[in-house]
Amino acid sequence: MSKKKPYFSLHEIALMSLCGALIFVLKVALKIPFHLPGHSGIFWVIPLLIGVAVVKKPGSGTYVGFVSGILAAFFGTEVLHLFNVFDYTAMGITADLVSLGFSYRLENPVIGFVVGATSNIVKMVVNYSIQLLFGVQATFILLGIGLASVTHLVFGGLGGVIAALIIGRLARAGVITDDEGPPAD
Amino acid sequence: MRSRGIERGLSRRIVVSVLILGVFVVVAVALQLTAESLYQEEGGSVGPDTPDKTTFSWVDFRYGPQSWRPYNEPLAIYSGTEGIPEDEWYIMFTRLNGTPYGGNPLLERRGSVKVGYVFEDLAGRAAFHVYAARPDEPQYLTNRQDGYGKNGYVVTGGQPYYRDVTDDLAPITGPNHAYITTSDQSGIGSSNGTYYLRFDKGQGSGLDALHFTTDPAIKKGQITETTRQEGSFYITHTGGSRVKDLLLMVAVNGTQPDSFRLTLNSSFVEDRI
Numbered sequence: 524m525s526k527k528k529p530y531f532s533l534h535e536i537a538l539m540s541l542c543g544a545l546i547f548v549l550k551v552a553l554k555i556p557f558h559l560p561g562h563s564g565i566f567w568v569i570p571l572l573i574g575v576a577v578v579k580k581p582g583s584g585t586y587v588g589f590v591s592g593i594l595a596a597f598f599g600t601e602v603l604h605l606f607n608v609f610d611y612t613a614m615g616i617t618a619d620l621v622s623l624g625f626s627y628r629l630e631n632p633v634i635g636f637v638v639g640a641t642s643n644i645v646k647m648v649v650n651y652s653i654q655l656l657f658g659v660q661a662t663f664i665l666l667g668i669g670l671a672s673v674t675h676l677v678f679g680g681l682g683g684v685i686a687a688l689i690i691g692r693l694a695r696a697g698v699i700t701d702d703e704g705p706p707a708d
Numbered sequence: 709m710r711s712r713g714i715e716r717g718l719s720r721r722i723v724v725s726v727l728i729l730g731v732f733v734v735v736a737v738a739l740q741l742t743a744e745s746l747y748q749e750e751g752g753s754v755g756p757d758t759p760d761k762t763t764f765s766w767v768d769f770r771y772g773p774q775s776w777r778p779y780n781e782p783l784a785i786y787s788g789t790e791g792i793p794e795d796e797w798y799i800m801f802t803r804l805n806g807t808p809y810g811g812n813p814l815l816e817r818r819g820s821v822k823v824g825y826v827f828e829d830l831a832g833r834a835a836f837h838v839y840a841a842r843p844d845e846p847q848y849l850t851n852r853q854d855g856y857g858k859n860g861y862v863v864t865g866g867q868p869y870y871r872d873v874t875d876d877l878a879p880i881t882g883p884n885h886a887y888i889t890t891s892d893q894s895g896i897g898s899s900n901g902t903y904y905l906r907f908d909k910g911q912g913s914g915l916d917a918l919h920f921t922t923d924p925a926i927k928k929g930q931i932t933e934t935t936r937q938e939g940s941f942y943i944t945h946t947g948g949s950r951v952k953d954l955l956l957m958v959a960v961n962g963t964q965p966d967s968f969r970l971t972l973n974s975s976f977v978e979d980r981i
Contacts, residue, residue, distance in 0.1 A: 559844070560844055560845060621725070624721060624725075625718065625721060625722075626718070628718065631718075633722055634718075634722065637722060637725045637726065637729070640729055641725070641729065644729070644732065654846075664846065665739050665740060665742075665743035666740060666743050666744060667740065667843075667844050667845055667846070668736045668739055668740050669733075669736050669737035669738075669739065669740030669741065670740065670844055671736075671844065671845075672732065672733045672736035672737065673733055673736075673737070676729060676733055
């Protein structure tokens with residue numbers, strides 16, 4: 524009787540979990556006083572895209588985003604505390620959908636820019652939506668949304684470009700391959 | 709041939725997605741510019757820029773009695789103490805003209821806001837504190853009154869303070885999410901400024917950008933306690949970022965007589981090079 528193959532193999536789950544944890548670590552450990560909203564996107568987009576590029580399956584980005592969101596929620600390191608799980612998961616879903624739309628060609632810097640920028644912007648939108656639900660006056664959000672959108676796009680895009688360059692190098696070095704490799708479980 | 713078709717399809721998708729991102733950013737910037745122009749025209753729920761009322765009486769104190777002021781955790785009102793729960797303070801807010809700036813002189817004029825005050829028949833003690841909004845997110849800053857870099861301004865009045873019944877006052881909701889309205893608009897039907905003081909960045913954050921000082925050259929300021937019923941102080945700013953919506957909080961530790969008056973005037977004073 525053939526055993527039903529799990530959707531994600533054990534090594535893929537381990538890799539995605541590590542990428543999710545790395546997003547959280549980068550957010551917490553790297554504090555750069557740019558005073559610009561979304562500037563941390565230049566860092567955390569990298570492990571997100573690497574996780575998606577290595578696994579190359581729908582749901583990989585969602586898993587990575589969810590893990591980082593769970594960590595951010597339970598450690599309470601950000602403004603929304605428990606509700607941060609939603610914006611991190613949303614960014615992961617976005618990375619999934621956009622990467623799928625581009626056939627996982629994440630070694631292309633332009634595609635990396637688009638995926639990173641879109642993920643960062645969606646995270647911003649979900650974050651603001653939750654703040655609105657909490658009763659923050661829409662005026663305060665609108666008064667900063669223009670600048671925030673630009674900076675989220677720029678920093679997320681830059682992170683995506685960096686991730687694409689890394690992914691390209693890893694692919695040329697043979698670390699990332701298209702075949703599934705030896706079964707881990 | 710097939711791979712060329714795939715590449716062409718990919719290029720088309722890149723162009724479409726870049727266009728979508730561009731449209732989103734343009735719409736967001738347009739929304740911000742529209743909100744800014746509405747904010748300045750109507751005053752909206754946030755209020756116009758300059759106060760038109762500069763003399764205040766006891767009825768302008770809208771909040772209290774309470775022993776704390778808004779911040780991430782409740783802050784004591786009388787600088788120099790760690791917060792005495794038995795203290796009962798009554799609080800009002802007013803906008804100030806101008807905002808201080810202590811950052812890059814190539815970006816903006818550096819200077820402080822000078823506040824002149826005149827008390828009449830002040831009973832007990834009055835403490836001044838300052839709040840201002842960060843420019844790019846809905847978070848606030850205030851002055852530090854304890855520890856290294858503490859600063860503040862306290863005036864002791866000539867009248868003995870006394871307690872009276874104050875049924876129509878209530879404490880500020882908060883401490884780290886506080887809706888307040890200012891008392892500086894006069895006239896029937898005028899809407900006072902409403903502000904949402906938010907402090908979500910953690911304990912210790914947002915306390916070292918704004919300062920009270922009697923000498924604008926000493927930007928980090930000091931704690932001043934005086935019995936002078938008439939005088940002035942400066943509100944300075946340090947750090948690279950800007951601030952906006954400068955609010956002065958005035959707290960008195962007792963109910964005031966009908967003859968009580970506080971006159972305030974404020975203006976931006978450019979730094980001397």
